[in-house]
Amino acid sequence: MLRRIARAYSTCGKVFPQEPVKPQLISSSVPGPLSVEANNQLGTIFDNRAAYFVTDYENSLGILAAAPPGMSKVWTALSGSCANETAYKAAFMYQAAKERGLLDFNHEELESVMQNKSPGSSKKVILSFENGFHGRLFGSLSTTRSKPIHKLDIPAFNWPMAPFPKLKYPLNEFTQENLEEEDRCLQEFERIIKNDWEPHQIAAIIVEPVQSEGGDNHASAHFFQGLRDITLKHDILMIVDEVQTGVGASGKFWAHEHWNLTNPPDMVTFSKKFQAAGFYFSDENLQPNQPFRQFNTWCGDPSKAIIARTIYNEITQNDLVNKTAQVGNYLFPKLAKLSESYGSFFNLRGENFGTFIAWDFKHADDRNKFLFKMRQQGVNIGGCGDVSVRLRPTLLFEEPHADLLVDTIEAVLKN
Amino acid sequence: MLRRIARAYSTCGKVFPQEPVKPQLISSSVPGPLSVEANNQLGTIFDNRAAYFVTDYENSLGILAAAPPGMSKVWTALSGSCANETAYKAAFMYQAAKERGLLDFNHEELESVMQNKSPGSSKKVILSFENGFHGRLFGSLSTTRSKPIHKLDIPAFNWPMAPFPKLKYPLNEFTQENLEEEDRCLQEFERIIKNDWEPHQIAAIIVEPVQSEGGDNHASAHFFQGLRDITLKHDILMIVDEVQTGVGASGKFWAHEHWNLTNPPDMVTFSKKFQAAGFYFSDENLQPNQPFRQFNTWCGDPSKAIIARTIYNEITQNDLVNKTAQVGNYLFPKLAKLSESYGSFFNLRGENFGTFIAWDFKHADDRNKFLFKMRQQGVNIGGCGDVSVRLRPTLLFEEPHADLLVDTIEAVLKN
Known part of the structure; x- marks a missing residue:
């Protein structure tokens, strides 16, 4: 490694020019952390x-x-x-x-x-x-x-x-x-x-x-x-x-x-x-x-x-960016339909923006109650701003998860 | 680990009260990085x-x-x-x-x-x-x-x-x-x-x-x-x-x-x-x-x-702090003697302060020339301020290393 460093650095800076090099990648068959073997090599x-x-x-x-x-x-x-x-x-x-x-x-x-x-x-x-x-x-x-x-x-x-x-x-x-x-x-x-x-x-x-x-x-x-x-x-x-x-x-x-x-x-x-x-x-x-x-x-x-x-x-x-765009496009209209049915749930935003979707409640109390009840149903979502709910699922969030999410939101809103 | 975290945290803060607990330590027989085994466990x-x-x-x-x-x-x-x-x-x-x-x-x-x-x-x-x-x-x-x-x-x-x-x-x-x-x-x-x-x-x-x-x-x-x-x-x-x-x-x-x-x-x-x-x-x-x-x-x-x-x-x-104090006390008088013999090398400081020792040269050029020549002799020392040389050896620096350092400094100063 020291030799590699010596080769790469001629000044004290740390700005890397982009080179037409395919970086040597660590193979890992499933999305997740580094394998133990890779970790040992890189100890x-x-x-x-x-x-x-x-x-x-x-x-x-x-x-x-x-x-x-x-x-x-x-x-x-x-x-x-x-x-x-x-x-x-x-x-x-x-x-x-x-x-x-x-x-x-x-x-x-x-x-x-x-x-x-x-x-x-x-x-x-x-x-x-x-x-x-x-x-x-x-x-x-x-x-x-x-x-x-x-x-x-x-x-x-x-x-x-x-x-x-x-x-x-x-x-x-x-x-x-x-x-x-x-x-x-x-x-x-x-x-x-x-x-x-x-x-x-x-x-x-x-x-x-x-x-x-x-x-x-x-x-x-x-x-x-x-x-x-x-x-x-x-x-x-x-x-x-x-x-x-x-x-x-x-x-x-x-x-x-x-x-x-x-x-x-x-x-x-x-x-x-x-x-x-x-x-x-x-x-x-x-x-x-x-x-x-x-x-x-x-x-x-x-x-x-x-x-x-x-x-x-x-x-x-795993083409996760495109998959996230697709699942976002699948999820958004379902949430839009919920928003039409339940007036307490509005300002839905993030269309054509993957799963980076959010909406508002009228009051912070309503929002917080919603988040609490979702957690009781096993769905962990967060808030942001004063009255907003923001979705930040992982990049492995797929259509069945979206269905489950929408069903749970509807069940909570119904109450 | 998740359970341990859940147990330890009741608020969002991250301030740890000191407890009369002996932390469970990673055993490692020689000074150095974590063992591969420990690293795997902590992957x-x-x-x-x-x-x-x-x-x-x-x-x-x-x-x-x-x-x-x-x-x-x-x-x-x-x-x-x-x-x-x-x-x-x-x-x-x-x-x-x-x-x-x-x-x-x-x-x-x-x-x-x-x-x-x-x-x-x-x-x-x-x-x-x-x-x-x-x-x-x-x-x-x-x-x-x-x-x-x-x-x-x-x-x-x-x-x-x-x-x-x-x-x-x-x-x-x-x-x-x-x-x-x-x-x-x-x-x-x-x-x-x-x-x-x-x-x-x-x-x-x-x-x-x-x-x-x-x-x-x-x-x-x-x-x-x-x-x-x-x-x-x-x-x-x-x-x-x-x-x-x-x-x-x-x-x-x-x-x-x-x-x-x-x-x-x-x-x-x-x-x-x-x-x-x-x-x-x-x-x-x-x-x-x-x-x-x-x-x-x-x-x-x-x-x-x-x-x-x-x-x-x-x-x-390994009692490295006391050992560093001792080797500093061994090294300092030898450097003081050099300083008496070579007028270009003065303001020696860091007595009774481990190996955290420094001295000055009259001009930045003299200091830089000294550092360069030391490196040519295989000793890597750094400068600080405008005209100072600072020693920062590892905590494994011992009396034989101190002797070698003093001999090399004297050889360089003689030129």
Whole structure:
């Protein structure tokens, strides 16, 4: 392994160019964890926590194999919060380098930064959206706008927030209103950029394909294409947070693939279901050209890269993304029918979006009672936002499970 | 395992009370990684990344077994930066709860916090010391004061910095000067608290037992006892960052044990050599009494807790801390003799501090040339600060290794 590392690394960085290489995969006949044999072979990676750039190149290719369209590089991190914060750091350094051009850091910058003052410390900001959730470390928490309890008593950067569309359901009954709502949000987004901040002060925006923690709030491809257009127009980087939406549940491997953007996002962050964490990107300028700027002791975790590789392999070998899209298309109309019959169950959303489906109750109490009764029937579902129920079945959820779920929901609603 | 988890957890928190339990240890006859057999038994923990509070209670007791004197609880995290930031969050919530008393959050707090504004977002600060290093996420980087390159172009909180003593060596020749330097720093520290900030605005200080990244800067027990006295006097929490100094190299398991404080620190953070990460504490008020405030998806990593337990077990079974103290006491006088003979090699520090020894060269070029030549002789040593060489041998470094090291250093210095 040491030789492999020595071969793969010529600098301290840990950015892997995508190569036309089929990674050597761990075979495993059923979806699930690594086999004991595979684990033994890989013992050293699991038993020792590799530090610095001592990551396993071959295993990281497994993460790269899952890169979204238009993304060719990955930077690994330890958690979703950490992935978002390293993406923010990349954005700040990218924008500063662009302004600085060929100039070196100047004396004033070198002095002021040690006092946490500008110009050495950046006055640039990250913009996030109302009800978004991006983590709970100090930088990521400053972009999180989910609930007060997540943020109270913790210092935060004075960074901006833009509105996220509040769509009405069923979508086909509110086409015009929803279009107007999305355009209103896009206009307000651009107004904030132009009026509230200096040109180029907003280094990046971060947005979830579905605001998950904040209540499973969806927006259409039109809205996200609008964000992409406006960010490109104002030289602002676009970070898509796929920590909760990524890895197949939406019926695409990455949920933002539903948008068919004319230009891919600048960075896509991941963690949770993928077990490994980090961000994808393609512009090499997002890797600072001085060593040890984007850096830390662990720089990700090779043992989690192996798990991610195995997960990716299982998903692709068993066509689980397409199967999830299909079962979602089977499940959604059944839930829509329930929603028509039971008025307490409404705002059903997530059509053509795999099993990433949610709906609302009128009051939090009703929602919580529903979740409790479902559990009594042996079905474990979770809530999000104030009044929402979110489905997050595994990728092995099939039509018979969907039938059982619908029957149980109906039995509970009947009471 | 699931039953064990169910038994151990009644709330969503992950704070383990220290119990008079001898954790069931993994036997391993030689120092090193987990045996293959142990790994197989523990396969599920290594193969699946446990989320939320699904941490293994028994294994976490291994981390608690290593708790510093006066510490009875641990909160786990993913990295040193993450450990420090969760400690900062604990400090901010602790201080706010103390001020709020029995009152609930008020309307103004609940509204303002969603705009990242006070009073909901805290205006309290963390004080750190000149040349300190505490990590590279946004909160931790705001307390890092090592080098501009670590901080440039990244936004930072306007948090205060106090001077750290610059001691002169050999210590016995500068007793009076060094005492005066430490008292000067303590006075300036208290002046900052009293004059520059509102009462109780400084929630906590963070300090390393030896400023490692910043140049292996030591201070005496007198200085640290002074910090403890002043923090207690002003109701400021004291966080000791043992990310680099912890786990035996100083000749104590935790370097701050050298201080014999009259009151233990409020929190002690760890990562690196211990592989697991987190912070020790004892005051239960450092755990917020509302659920999901100190929280995140992963909340540490059970697989790293197992590694930490094994490391702790190996260290105690083989008495490696005492052995490291002894070999440090064997090595130091030999280096002191070299320093007397070779004027280019000075400011030797780390006496009675295990193998945590460092010295300076006059210029960075001389230091770098020395490190290069040592490597050519097969000895891999690192630098820190601008002109320092720091020794960080393993805990299996013994007298014959010390002889070899001294001989090689002398051979290189002679050239």
